[in-house]
Amino acid sequence: MGDLPKIASHDQRPSQHAEMVVRTEELTKRFDTFIAVDHLGIEIYRGDVYGLLGPNGSGKTTTIRMLLGLIHPTSGQVTTLGYAMSDEKQRYRALQHVGAIVEQPVFYPFLTGRENLRGVATFGCMARNQATEERIEEVLELVDMATRANDSYSKYSLGMKQRLALAATLVHYPQLIILDEPTNGLDPAGVVEIRELIGRLSRQGITILLSSHQLHEIQQVCSRVAIIKRGKLLVQGNVQDLLSEQQCILLSFAEPDLLQQAELFLHTQPEGEQNWMRHARIVTAPANTGWTPPGGQLLEVEATMEQAAAVNAFLAERGIYATEIRRRETSLEQYFLELTATPLHVISQD
Numbered sequence: 001m002g003d004l005p006k007i008a009s010h011d012q013r014p015s016q017h018a019e020m021v022v023r024t025e026e027l028t029k030r031f032d033t034f035i036a037v038d039h040l041g042i043e044i045y046r047g048d049v050y051g052l053l054g055p056n057g058s059g060k061t062t063t064i065r066m067l068l069g070l071i072h073p074t075s076g077q078v079t080t081l082g083y084a085m086s087d088e089k090q091r092y093r094a095l096q097h098v099g100a101i102v103e104q105p106v107f108y109p110f111l112t113g114r115e116n117l118r119g120v121a122t123f124g125c126m127a128r129n130q131a132t133e134e135r136i137e138e139v140l141e142l143v144d145m146a147t148r149a150n151d152s153y154s155k156y157s158l159g160m161k162q163r164l165a166l167a168a169t170l171v172h173y174p175q176l177i178i179l180d181e182p183t184n185g186l187d188p189a190g191v192v193e194i195r196e197l198i199g200r201l202s203r204q205g206i207t208i209l210l211s212s213h214q215l216h217e218i219q220q221v222c223s224r225v226a227i228i229k230r231g232k233l234l235v236q237g238n239v240q241d242l243l244s245e246q247q248c249i250l251l252s253f254a255e256p257d258l259l260q261q262a263e264l265f266l267h268t269q270p271e272g273e274q275n276w277m278r279h280a281r282i283v284t285a286p287a288n289t290g291w292t293p294p295g296g297q298l299l300e301v302e303a304t305m306e307q308a309a310a311v312n313a314f315l316a317e318r319g320i321y322a323t324e325i326r327r328r329e330t331s332l333e334q335y336f337l338e339l340t341a342t343p344l345h346v347i348s349q350d
């Protein structure tokens with residue numbers, strides 16, 4: 001097997017005493033001989049906006065369905081808000097504090113948005129009283145649907161339908177909401193609306209778990225993420241920490257020959273304490289940056305901008321001078337693609 005990238009768990013928890021809202025331990029789901037979720041251990045803390053990411057078929061929906069008790073795990077545990085989901089009574093108690101959108105929610109097309117929410121409140125055993133009416137108005141305001149609440153559901157756009165579905169999850173004051181691909185099928189404006197709404201809900205103290213393919217959106221809205229592949233956890237951690245761990249610098253040289261020499265010097269050094277001594281490679285200059293080095297190539301060195309001076313000095317001592325050094329910005333999307341394209345291996349979890 002080739003050199004695997006070093007992957008670690010950088011799980012900077014919100015605080016030492018942060019309350020665990022969801023914990024899965026060795027969570028596994030088999031469909032006949034196929035393992036859809038494989039010994040998954042994730043931890044979601046109060047206040048997290050937690051992104052569950054993975055390629056198609058990696059087990060996100062299956063995990064979410066187990067978290068909600070819609071399907072039973074083959075083995076392993078789910079604890080939600082301190083309740084063991086394997087116990088029927090405890091599961092019932094937990095779910096009273098959870099709102100979720102897993103499949104396209106079913107609303108009556110001929111009723112208005114407000115009437116549909118009244119139905120949701122009734123199914124949720126809320127009393128038909130002034131307090132419930134006030135709560136319905138409150139959630140309609142929260143999802144920015146108050147002005148359209150008297151229109152029939154059949155007239156809503158996809159984005160409005162999704163916001164009404166979110167309103168429905170909020171009616172009974174959940175502590176945790178779970179959203180499977182909440183921006184699926186939405187146009188860019190709809191995606192932004194949902195992102196803003198998730199931010200608003202988070203500021204109200206609601207813990208949010210969402211799965212998504214929209215990695216750009218996830219990066220903007222999530223505080224922590226788990227990346228899974230073939231049902232296994234690849235990495236879990238704070239988004240900023242994961243990305244800063246991926247920091248690299250890019251160096252350009254006046255001639256392509258110097259690029260080769262610089263790479264060779266960094267590679268042939270005896271193993272040093274500095275990571276950048278070992279992790280250097282020639283890469284194509286990133287597009288759309290206006291940076292056009294000779295031969296279109298750059299040297300990428302695994303180092304922070306603070307270590308750039310040391311890299312520069314190291315090369316200068318050997319008579320090689322970089323013409324320019326820049327930081328390579330890593331996006332969650334890039335990180336995700338690099339991680340999920342690598343051979344699968346299990347990380348050590350903290």
Ligand SMILES: Nc1ncnc2c1ncn2[C@@H]1O[C@H](COP(=O)(O)OP(=O)(O)OP(=O)(O)O)[C@@H](O)[C@H]1O
Pocket residue numbers: 031034036054055056057058059060061062063
């Ligand atoms: N009821 C089932 N019976 C058999 N296989 C299933 C069942 N449900 C899911 N699977 C399989 O388990 C794997 C994980 O599916 P899952 O829907 O959890 O993935 P996902 O990450 O949510 O994918 P996507 O991003 O495409 O929605 C897939 O290979 C799927 O075909």
